[in-house]
Structure formats: C-alpha cells, structure tokens
Amino acid sequence: MDNITKYYVDPVNGKSLTESAIVAMLEKLDPHSTYIPAEELNEARSTINGSFIGVGIRFQIMKDTLNVVSTTPGGPSERIGILPGDKIVNVDGNTIAGIGLKNADVRSKLMGELGSKVKLEIKRKNVKDNLVFTIVRDKIPIYSVDAHYMIDKETGYIRLNAFSGTTIEEVQTALRELKEKGMKNLIFDLQGNGGGLLDAAHNLADEFLSGDKLIVYSEGRAQPRSNRKAGKKGLFEDGKLILLTDEYSASASEILSGSIQDWDRGLIVGRRTFGKGLVQRPIPLIDGSEIRLTIARYYTPTGRFIQKPYDDPEMYKKDITQRFLNGEFIHADSIHMPDSLKFKTLKTKRTVYAGGGIMPDFFVPLDTTENSTYFSKLFQGGHVNSFSYKYINENRESLKQKYPTFEAFNTNFKCDEAFMNTFFDY
Structure with a gap:
C-alpha cells in the first residue's frame, strides 16, 4: 500500500483501497466472513447487543418526509413529549426532508454518544407553529x-x-x-x-x-x-x-x-x-473496524x-x-x-x-397471495404502510378507546368491506 500511495500515477484513497482489498480477500473464503467499517460498527452491533444509543423513536420516510411511527416506552423522546404522528423537519439546524432522504442518513443523525444532545424541530397536526425539542440521547432497547x-x-x-x-x-x-x-x-x-x-x-x-x-x-x-x-x-x-x-x-x-x-x-x-x-x-482492527471471520x-x-x-x-x-x-x-x-x-x-x-x-x-x-404482482406492488410502493400510518393518525383516539390492549385489538379488529374500500380509495 505504501508503494501504491507513493508511486501510482494518480492520487489514491488509501482507506478505500484497503477496505476493498479486505472485502475481496474475505469473499474468497466463504459467504459469511465479512468486513465492517468503523463507521458502521455501532449499528451492526446494536441488534446483537440488544440496544443502541439514540433518541428512541421508530420512524418511516413517506413522501420525502420523516414521520414518527412510535416512541420507545420510557425513552428520551417519549419523556420529552414527542408523539406518534409527529413529522421531523429539522435536526440540529439542518433540514431533514426532501427527495433522496435515506434511512441510513436519518439513523446517523439521530444516533450518537450516550448523554449527547440533539435538537429536533417537529411539525404536529393541528398545531400552528413548529415545536422544538432538545433530546438527550440514551440507551434504547431493541427487543428480540x-x-x-x-x-x-x-x-x-x-x-x-x-x-x-x-x-x-x-x-x-x-x-x-x-x-x-x-x-x-x-x-x-x-x-x-x-x-x-x-x-x-x-x-x-x-x-x-x-x-x-x-x-x-x-x-x-x-x-x-x-x-x-x-x-x-x-x-x-x-x-x-x-x-x-x-x-x-x-x-x-x-x-x-x-x-x-x-x-x-x-x-x-x-x-x-x-x-x-x-x-x-469478531476480530477488531486498529482503525476501529472489524472482521468477522469464520x-x-x-x-x-x-x-x-x-x-x-x-x-x-x-x-x-x-x-x-x-x-x-x-x-x-x-x-x-x-x-x-x-x-x-x-x-x-x-x-x-x-x-x-x-x-x-x-x-x-x-x-x-x-402463501402465494402475498407474492402476486399486485400485492408486491402495493408493498414495494409503500402504499400499505402509508395508508396504515394515515389511518391511525386520523383515528388514533377512537382506536385507543375501542382497542385499549393488544389482546382486544387481536381478538376484535376486523378488515370489513368498508375498511377495505377506504384503502382502495386511498
């Protein structure tokens, strides 16, 4: 690598070249020996550890807008007053809406060091002005x-x-x-x-x-x-x-x-x-990255x-x-x-x-009904999720009164003709 960096005809990105070489080498061994860059390691470990450091929300990007689907019970977002249905429009002074918004970009902005702060600007239904919350990042459980x-x-x-x-x-x-x-x-x-x-x-x-x-x-x-x-x-x-x-x-x-x-x-x-x-x-490398070797x-x-x-x-x-x-x-x-x-x-x-x-x-x-072209297009286009999100936001209080527990919802909720027609109209 030193010789390449020193003598190659054009400037080279030594880090990128080294990572590519490691990945290519591991691919020659077996499908499950992998390389994880340092910047991706915390997220890769979070599921295995059963927790991560963040603000405690589940989100979904719909129509280029970041929507709060739910908050972690007892987590920092719930404690400070963020609600399901809120739309996050700004993070630490930077707009977080628009074409090309990716889940990975959102996670990188919301996750951070334990005890660090992040400022979120929220647009809430039936509230004229945007709300601003400063949240202290905390340990968030990932339930298996x-x-x-x-x-x-x-x-x-x-x-x-x-x-x-x-x-x-x-x-x-x-x-x-x-x-x-x-x-x-x-x-x-x-x-x-x-x-x-x-x-x-x-x-x-x-x-x-x-x-x-x-x-x-x-x-x-x-x-x-x-x-x-x-x-x-x-x-x-x-x-x-x-x-x-x-x-x-x-x-x-x-x-x-x-x-x-x-x-x-x-x-x-x-x-x-x-x-x-x-x-x-797992084998740690000196730059903070990791190899997972079979x-x-x-x-x-x-x-x-x-x-x-x-x-x-x-x-x-x-x-x-x-x-x-x-x-x-x-x-x-x-x-x-x-x-x-x-x-x-x-x-x-x-x-x-x-x-x-x-x-x-x-x-x-x-179940082949889940693999029809029509069904696949509904899911891949995000239509089921976006309709569900819209329906819950518009009927949240009545749903909570009608189904106060999961058991009540699981036993009594029915997708009748009227409900399906609402979806088809959407």
Whole structure:
C-alpha cells in the first residue's frame, strides 16, 4: 500500500483501497466472513447487543418526509413529549426532508454518544407553529421478542426476531407470563429470524431441553471441538412444542431448531431453513473496524452439518430465488436428499436431513397471495404502510378507546368491506 500511495500515477484513497482489498480477500473464503467499517460498527452491533444509543423513536420516510411511527416506552423522546404522528423537519439546524432522504442518513443523525444532545424541530397536526425539542440521547432497547400472547386457553405463542444479548431474559419473561395464563402448549415462531448470538441459541434451547442433553457442538481447523449442553431446569421442558420456520430462519434459529428436532422435543413446521452452519469470531482492527471471520462449523446433536454448499458465490447469493423457482416453497416433494445426508433422531429414530438447512417435520407452502404482482406492488410502493400510518393518525383516539390492549385489538379488529374500500380509495 505504501508503494501504491507513493508511486501510482494518480492520487489514491488509501482507506478505500484497503477496505476493498479486505472485502475481496474475505469473499474468497466463504459467504459469511465479512468486513465492517468503523463507521458502521455501532449499528451492526446494536441488534446483537440488544440496544443502541439514540433518541428512541421508530420512524418511516413517506413522501420525502420523516414521520414518527412510535416512541420507545420510557425513552428520551417519549419523556420529552414527542408523539406518534409527529413529522421531523429539522435536526440540529439542518433540514431533514426532501427527495433522496435515506434511512441510513436519518439513523446517523439521530444516533450518537450516550448523554449527547440533539435538537429536533417537529411539525404536529393541528398545531400552528413548529415545536422544538432538545433530546438527550440514551440507551434504547431493541427487543428480540416481537409478540407473545395466548392463542387459546392452553396454547401460547412467541415470535422471536433475533438472538441477542437480551433474548433469554425476554423469552423467560414471556414464558412466565404465558404459563401464568394457563399455557400448556407453545408455538415458537422463528420465521424470518436470521440468527445472532450462539450463546442466546444455547440458553434458549436450555429452556426446552431437560437434563444435560447436547444442544450443539462446533469444531474448526484451529478450534477444538466445543460441546454446549443443557444444564439447568428450563421453564418449558414438558409441554407440547412447535417451532415455525421458513427459508429466512438461519444460523442461531437453526441451532435451536436442530436441537429440538434431534431430541424429538418438538416438531418443526413450515419450510426448509436457510442453511448457515458456520461460526464467526469478531476480530477488531486498529482503525476501529472489524472482521468477522469464520473459525468453525457447528453441528446438531446427531452430528448434522446444515451449511448449504458455497463453492459458487453467485449461486449462493441466488439460492433463495432458485429454491422458489424450483417450486420448493409450494410443493413438499420438490426436495430430494441423498441417503448420505440422512440421520436418525435420538429418541424415536425418525429420519432427518443434513446439508442445506433444517427440513421441517410438517411442510407449509408459501402463501402465494402475498407474492402476486399486485400485492408486491402495493408493498414495494409503500402504499400499505402509508395508508396504515394515515389511518391511525386520523383515528388514533377512537382506536385507543375501542382497542385499549393488544389482546382486544387481536381478538376484535376486523378488515370489513368498508375498511377495505377506504384503502382502495386511498
């Protein structure tokens, strides 16, 4: 690099060139060894850590305007008086509306150091003049449990979006609340869950598996075999258990699913998972950036390695699309595994498979109504989100009175003909 900087015919950006070289080098290894620039590292760590430093709002950009969708309960924005439906028009004296406004740009302006201040100018419905708030940035939780509730008198439901540093505490809280409501059966939703921390997957499996059962083991060229086992009395070791998976359930989701399936503890329902069986270790670099280097492979209790092949990087990137085109998401009999990938579960000796994700015990096809051209255009154009936002803002008080709790909304809200006509008119 010194010679290039010194002798190349034109001036060069040494930082950009070095980063490009690191990325190209890692791409030659495997699809999951990655480089994260210093300026992106805090955001990349936030989901894994279960928190970030910011102002505590969920926002959405609609018609080139930054809209507050919700505020974090107890967070700095809620405490100071910012409301859902507010429009942020200025941040620290700089206009934040206009063509080309990106989510990443907004996050970079709202996130910062703990205790630092940011000034927001707000336009509020039915208020003539704009409001100005000075907010002190604080630690904002990122919840990995999206929802938990009772489906019927005996069946609970938990949806998990990631495996983070706070996942086990969140799930334990959800399990206790559901058990207090009479839960005997549990549906645990991992659809779309791309994974996260190995520790979180291990600890979560320990809530469902009894004794000292093996949960997962990992091994690499310079990494001796490491066994992770159950070791405590879990909160849900006995009831009926179903895990929901799809093609985007990956990594830690597959560790949990594989351990439950191998021990015949529960059933996997849905579609074949992503197929990521590689373990990364974060390696910090001197400029504050980080390499996440693959150091080991992980295996389910029966010894299954579920990483899909990655000899062809381009085909790897297109794998999900190709699976869809092959009919895998629609037809249960579209996948044919060789005998060499067959394994037997540890209790009932059922056949399970390795080599490219966790195969479900019961197949559920993709809901094709969500993949029609019309439906896709509605979502990709932002029409559903913008209508929902507009409808809630115009009916916020009446909705809160009619549905004071999530349970009330979940049980009683109906998309009747009048509601749909309002959407079509929009």
